[in-house]
Structures are given as structure tokens and as C-alpha cells.
Amino acid sequence: MKLFYAPGACSLAPHIVLREAGLDDVGLVKVAFGKDRPTEDGRNFYDINPQGAVPALELDDGEVLTEAQVLMQYLAALNPKAGLAITDGPQHWRFLETLNFIATELHKGTSPLFRSNPDEVKEAAKANLVNRYKLLDQKLGDKDYLLGQFTVADAYAFVVLSWAKRFEVSLPPKLDAYFARVRARPAVQKALQEEGLPTS
Numbered sequence: 639m640k641l642f643y644a645p646g647a648c649s650l651a652p653h654i655v656l657r658e659a660g661l662d663d664v665g666l667v668k669v670a671f672g673k674d675r676p677t678e679d680g681r682n683f684y685d686i687n688p689q690g691a692v693p694a695l696e697l698d699d700g701e702v703l704t705e706a707q708v709l710m711q712y713l714a715a716l717n718p719k720a721g722l723a724i725t726d727g728p729q730h731w732r733f734l735e736t737l738n739f740i741a742t743e744l745h746k747g748t749s750p751l752f753r754s755n756p757d758e759v760k761e762a763a764k765a766n767l768v769n770r771y772k773l774l775d776q777k778l779g780d781k782d783y784l785l786g787q788f789t790v791a792d793a794y795a796f797v798v799l800s801w802a803k804r805f806e807v808s809l810p811p812k813l814d815a816y817f818a819r820v821r822a823r824p825a826v827q828k829a830l831q832e833e834g835l836p837t838s
């Protein structure tokens with residue numbers, strides 16, 4: 639199995655999940671982002687994911703899974719003992735709700751900041767994110783992790799929070815402490831190092 643990634647992109651979240659779940663035999667393949675998208679293993683990434691977006695998970699039978707929140711749940715299911723997904727009970731729905739919130743409000747809400755948009759578009763995106771991060775802060779409450787225990791939702795939230803910091807989106811103080819808590823996890827430190835990213 640291979641995970642296609644770009645350093646610091648949303649693919650960092652499934653990369654963290656690999657390390658949290660001890661799935662160390664999954665290969666990591668870097669994708670170079672430009673007009674063309676060559677992969678480190680000498681392929682054209684568009685042949686793997688026609689959308690050209692990371693993450694993509696190539697399974698051993700050649701099937702390719704995309705969509706970060708889905709492939710993270712796939713990886714979590716490979717090692718259920720690691721407890722990285724909540725698969726039943728009322729919290730299952732809260733878990734799915736949280737993942738979808740991160741994907742659609744935070745992940746996609748940050749996209750305009752990565753593109754060469756007019757300043758007013760970027761400012762509107764930031765104002766929206768300030769509100770959405772307040773909502774994430776409320777979801778966290780006084781817990782250490784979004785669902786109580788560490789799950790793939792925290793890996794995903796960590797990555798979008800790293801972008802909020804990069805683009806200087808103002809964050810509630812508890813989210814700063816939460817970000818530092820997730821970053822300190824050995825699996826997160828390992829994934830950051832493997833992508834050549836700062837660990838502190």
C-alpha cells in the first residue's frame with residue numbers, strides 16, 4: 639500500500655494516522671506540485687488520482703482511495719485496537735459530524751488563502767475561519783481531544799490548525815494548547831520529521 643503526499647498538505651493527517659496505528663509497512667510517496675505532478679516513484683500523479691489532489695491511498699490490488707476523511711477511516715479500520723475511529727454508539731455520529739466539519743468548513747475554508755486571490759477574498763475567508771475556529775473550540779470544550787480519546791479527527795484538526803497559524807488566523811487560546819498537545823505526540827513528531835517539517 640502507498641500513501642501519496644505533499645509535505646504539510648492535508649495528506650499529513652493520514653500520514654499521522656499511519657504512525658499512530660503502527661502501519662509502518664505502508665509506503666510514502668511524495669508528489670511534486672506544479673503544472674505537472676510527477677511522483678517520487680516515477681509516475682504521473684494524474685494517472686493515480688485524476689483530480690491531482692493528495693492524499694491518495696493506493697491499495698495492494700491497485701484500487702485508489704481518495705478523500706482524506708475516508709482514507710483515514712480506512713486506515714483506522716486496519717488496526718482497530720489503536721482506537722483511532724469511533725465506530726458505534728451515539729459518539730459514532732458525533733465523530734462523523736466532526737470529520738465532515740473539519741473537511742468542509744476548516745479544510746476547504748482555508749483553500750482561498752493558498753491561492754492568488756484578491757486581498758478582500760482572503761480577508762473574507764479569514765473572517766469566516768475565525769468564526770469556524772470558535773465553533774471548533776466549543777466542540778473541544780475542556781476535553782484533551784475532540785471526541786475525548788485521540789482519533790483521526792485530531793490528526794485532521796492538527797493539520798488545518800497548522801495552516802491557520804501559517805496564515806495568522808486568530809485562534810481561541812484553548813486551541814493553541816490543543817495544537818501543542820497533538821504536536822507533542824510521538825507519532826505526530828515522527829510524521830512531521832518524515833515530511834521535513836518543523837516539529838516545534
Ligand SMILES: N[C@@H](CCC(=O)N[C@@H](CS)C(=O)NCC(=O)O)C(=O)O
Nearest residue numbers: 647648649690691692693705706707
Ligand atoms: N476533497 C479532497 C481534497 C484534497 C485537497 O484539497 N488536497 C490539496 C492539498 S491539502 C491538494 O492536493 N491540492 C492541489 C490541487 O487540488 O490541485 C480531500 O478531502 O481529500
